[in-house]
Amino acid sequence: MTETLQKYWSEVGQQARAASRSLLKASTAEKNQALQLIHDEILKNVDEIISENQKDCDVARGNSLTEAFIDRLLLDKGRIETMAQGVVDMIALPDPVGEITDIKPRPSGIQVGKMRVPLGVIGIIYEARPNVTIDAAALCIKSGNAAILRGGSDAFHTNQCLAKILQNALFQTNLSEHSVQIVATQDRAVVDLMVTAKNYIDVIIPRGGKSLVERINANATVPVIKHLDGVCHTFVDEFADLELAVKVVDNAKTQRYAPCNTMETLLVHENIAKEFLPKIAEIFVVKTVEMRVCEQTQIILNEHEISTLMATDADWHEEYLGPIIAIKIVKDLDAAIAHINHYGSHHTDVIISEHYSNTTTFLRMVDSACVMVNASSRFCDGFEFGLGAEIGISTDKIHARGPVGLEGLTSQKYIVLGHGEIRT
């Protein structure tokens, strides 16, 4: 760790803390104005963004990075416009800050309630996806938080260009120019400083692949809001409407393969396995979804001349993010719940059932951020839940759980309204 880096970092940290204090008094109108200006500045600088982004893409190609990597890094006119649109869309979202709830009188005469306030300073560490820079900046501004953003070094030129745009926008407002800071060093040691900076950062949000999130989480002493992976289950109960089950299971697995809320493991009650499995397996065959199955499932599907692979224990833990599904027959609801709580990643899990008590037991007992009845796991999403843009999905239990939108970036403090009351 060089002294220069330490000095740079403590400057960034102090500026962020000061900005977070001044953001406490920012009105909704001031924050919305900043969002409008960021949108405008992005559109004014499309050519410069593309040219800076080109530099990053050239370096990435020179370093023989994969086409998928470069595709995530690349910004063209359409993507830049979508990014800018996302910022103005946030203007319409309700401002969570200042909301006062649950004011109740107490026997002493005081009234006690809660006020929603920003968290303070949010550190976001992410990979070479420049759209995250703008999304995260906009979410933090709207929720009244100062942001310190550290994007992947492969997007360095793009991010520095976006930093300038954000600065230009903020300069035109009453908000502190340090409300959003983008780390201006490629030294990876800055990440170690960020994740342990309890005095400067209130929460760290890592966005990226499992290895990035694991690395950050292992070293962080600052609280982290994160999800590592999405090993989502659908359990088809013996009392399921099987037509509905086929439709929902198909959608949960095949509508899109890559999202974290896509189903990875299908659990089937043994009493309906013989009837249900061939129906859904035929669809998977047509859509060339590879099935990794338990022994009982294989026996049933063999009878229908549907070929499968034998699952290993590792398959029950696996987030495939592709056209592969693990399938297991379970003997009852309790076995399904135990499987999910043991092998799952506490993300999104679904029961398909028409049995009242089975659905309520499943809702209560499954220890996941989102538990659903008779719906596709693909619905676990900030927009689908009505939260608007999300900064990520949390599988932690402390603070925010599930899709983290503006409200997840705030906390509630107690307020007491008195009239001269004293304790006796």
Added chain:
Amino acid sequence: MTETLQKYWSEVGQQARAASRSLLKASTAEKNQALQLIHDEILKNVDEIISENQKDCDVARGNSLTEAFIDRLLLDKGRIETMAQGVVDMIALPDPVGEITDIKPRPSGIQVGKMRVPLGVIGIIYEARPNVTIDAAALCIKSGNAAILRGGSDAFHTNQCLAKILQNALFQTNLSEHSVQIVATQDRAVVDLMVTAKNYIDVIIPRGGKSLVERINANATVPVIKHLDGVCHTFVDEFADLELAVKVVDNAKTQRYAPCNTMETLLVHENIAKEFLPKIAEIFVVKTVEMRVCEQTQIILNEHEISTLMATDADWHEEYLGPIIAIKIVKDLDAAIAHINHYGSHHTDVIISEHYSNTTTFLRMVDSACVMVNASSRFCDGFEFGLGAEIGISTDKIHARGPVGLEGLTSQKYIVLGHGEIRT
């Protein structure tokens, strides 16, 4: 770290995790029955508790620990009965687990809401105050969490006796006997294992003096709910009702000196300083409260022949926990808020004012767990707020803030009620 300790710890951790899963299905009646039985078992074993506690007190005396220390350690019949009563009192508190809120229909047809659920496994690390063992066990059971308790080694015999009582009570219920585990080793290395056991523990709550909390917080990778200290302020605004101000400031400082919600620093608007300061200072003189003051305050009080000490910068950071107060004159509301946000500990801060906008600005801008208008800071307390027993007061911003009662020991997961909806 010995292999024996590692093995012991992983057994405790696995048992706690399993117990937390089975607690997910515990009914309110089952949890209340456990509380009743703990109460009964405590009262049945008063003599044994006293005799085991005597062993700890004898060792403490042999080690020349202070009388104050031994007083906190000591259990007599009265204290044991109070402890048992605290447990049955919790039966009357509403069960937070299972509460479903905010179910709203979405355009897709799904209904989205939240369900309150236990956090899972809570690790509590505390000093040689055996009453914490019973309080913490009861709060965790009622909120549906498994608990791992690690009390100060000076209370080892008492805590092992209380552990036996808790086990006896749990054996008579449907709850897992491992719902509450008391660490049965005096090896301090177990604390290092606890604070980094992300797989076994969902949250760590340290209870004790600042040095204990600081030590735990510095090393913890498991999320910590805590407060380090209570540097609480009262700001007497220029628009204060001065009679009310005298009454509330007196109460906030002198009703009890030791609690964390006692005021430590008094801030006074310069426009009313000459009128207000002599009034309050006379009370402090009578009650022999030492005043450490800014220069302006000293000049004013000198004119009234009231002697004071000059404050140093350290005084503005200090939690005296005794009959000492720091007093400073500030030029306006902004200066008061800036002082509190800079020097305070984000615990409880109060404005005394009749000016509408000043009170609303103070409520919004002061970055503390509890912000009050015209009331004594001493009200920041679980019972006074209507939360019932508290496990502590949090000055963190993530998750629970302020007094942490049963609700603070839970989280909310999303639930989705569908009818076969799929994403398109």
